[in-house]
Amino acid sequence: MTVVSQPESTAGGGGASLSAPYEVEFPFQRTTGPVMGAFLSALREGRLLGLRTGSGEVLCPPPEFDPVSGAHHDDPGALVELEPTGTVTSWTWVPSRPGDPAPDGFAWALIRIDGTTGGTLMHAVDTGGDPDLMQVGLRVSARWTAARAGALSDITSFAPGGPVAAPPLTDPGERDEGALRLVTPLAMHYTYVPGASRSAFLRGLADKRIIGRTCPSCEQTYVPAPDFCARCLCELGAEKQLDGRGTVVTYCVVSFPFPGQTFTPPYAVAHIRLTGADTRVMHLIQEVELADIEIGMEVEPVWETNQDPEPGWMNIRYFRPTTTPGTSRA
């Protein structure tokens, strides 16, 4: 996290709040398997498939597991061709947002696809922006995009009326492999604004000071402190400085690698209750064998020696034990 000063942004009465861009990302790929992969590949071809279960049910979308028996469906031979038409069984009208399948409002609907014996396909129904046209029992058919990629969005929406053939693919090049592997780029991009009191805490760290504030009502001391007590909702008292020492409340050893990892495993991360505080902070524990870390161990911060420090947690490199077993650090 890069903390940047944003003087024009103020919160509370304790001075300007900091802000920082924040990005949380969980990118991963999943394989879609022989049934869902075939279903998605068929969508790219402008075709809709269902699956005939062992008990003779025909379901769309094709499930990987039988909803009744739990049996694993991994036989592409059980897939059956369906007309991309159906009947609305339930719906709710929503206003359109950027990127939605219709510009003037549409319905999210459960659609019983013709030829199926149970289950429904959830998709958008575009009535041209007219919610009065929506009703249970409405007959609809798929409208396909030409830019099909092997996804449910290859059907732009369903619409009242008879079937319309899928237009030729705009990019008929390589196929199938894309439909067998889904990239799921889950990401949130936002701006973190810690507020005036927490900003004072983060600035204090740049000066090697740990600042807390105590609630005048319940006497709980927060580190870092928000502007108001989470219990009493009253404004917290004046800043007070702690010496930074604390006690390990709980900890874990991270022993596996993951994308974006800053440290090389194995390493220990602990919840630490600083002396004089009632809340916990989370930080690394180093200068001790991982096997020797204990709950209740007293620790102290090791500060970064940066000549021009930025506000933020990175000013504490890690915490270390104040003593080692049988030895005073003195």
Ligand SMILES: [Zn+2]
């Ligand atoms: Zn309180």
